[in-house]
């Protein structure tokens with residue numbers, strides 16, 4: 001049973017005067033989908049990069065099934081916001097690329113890639129070129145490619161951030177279908193609070209300066225979706241709206257505290273309107 005455990009993790013870039021992340025502890029187990037949400041600069045990407053093994057923590061520990069994470073590895077599949085697919089290869093070859101590098105025979109890897117394309121609703125797209133795909137389709141290829149090596153954990157860095165609102169909602173539902181069918185634990189970061197509440201079985205709310213967890217919230221909207229409730233009815237459920245307003249209030253409260261600290265020590269910064277801010281956190285729809 002997969003278990004990713006972070007204990008008192010800290011991160012410090014040599015250039016920055018204070019830690020970027022401080023005292024981060026949480027775990028991710030089977031059938032869980034952990035979403036880290038927080039304003040820009042709260043360290044979301046840094047956290048994902050630590051789990052992926054792209055950077056090393058300056059304190060604390062990260063283990064996957066008891067083994068310390070010391071660098072990138074095939075047991076952690078990563079999908080980025082602007083997933084870089086190989087433009088000179090077709091869709092099938094892109095999905096099978098990691099398997100080719102791992103020495104898997106052509107027939108086997110193509111069979112596996114076709115299964116994954118079916119999983120992300122891209123049957124029939126195998127021979128297409130990358131430039132013939134929409135943004136949402138490219139992200140689906142990215143998810144299929146990340147799953148090809150049968151990772152024990154799937155890590156997604158703002159995977160739907162560049163998509164229009166409609167495609168984004170479709171992709172959220174697709175991700176939940178993939179999550180339910182593969183049983184792969186997922187760690188996802190986003191700045192979109194509504195997306196976080198819809199997808200998470202546990203929501204981790206980060207606050208900046210230094211990045212730290214200010215709230216952990218168990219949620220069950222994604223499980224209810226997996227059991228057949230529609231996304232629309234879940235997102236208009238009074239509990240969903242109450243949770244969204246609660247998280248927004250916490251984000252604004254820490255933002256205000258942060259701004260007071262900055263104004264006490266420097267020149268005034270322009271204050272965005274409340275509407276702009278709700279939009280920035282995906283709550284203006």
Ligand SMILES: Nc1ncnc2c1ncn2[C@@H]1O[C@H](COP(=O)(O)OP(=O)(O)OP(=O)(O)O)[C@@H](O)[C@H]1O
Nearest residue numbers: 013015016020039040041042043044045046047191
């Ligand atoms: N390679 C780096 N070197 C130095 N500082 C960095 C580096 N990467 C990020 N930072 C700083 O660390 C802080 C957290 O950045 P990070 O990208 O992890 O936050 P984020 O929450 O993902 O932000 P966003 O939502 O804007 O992507 C920021 O202040 C950023 O400037």
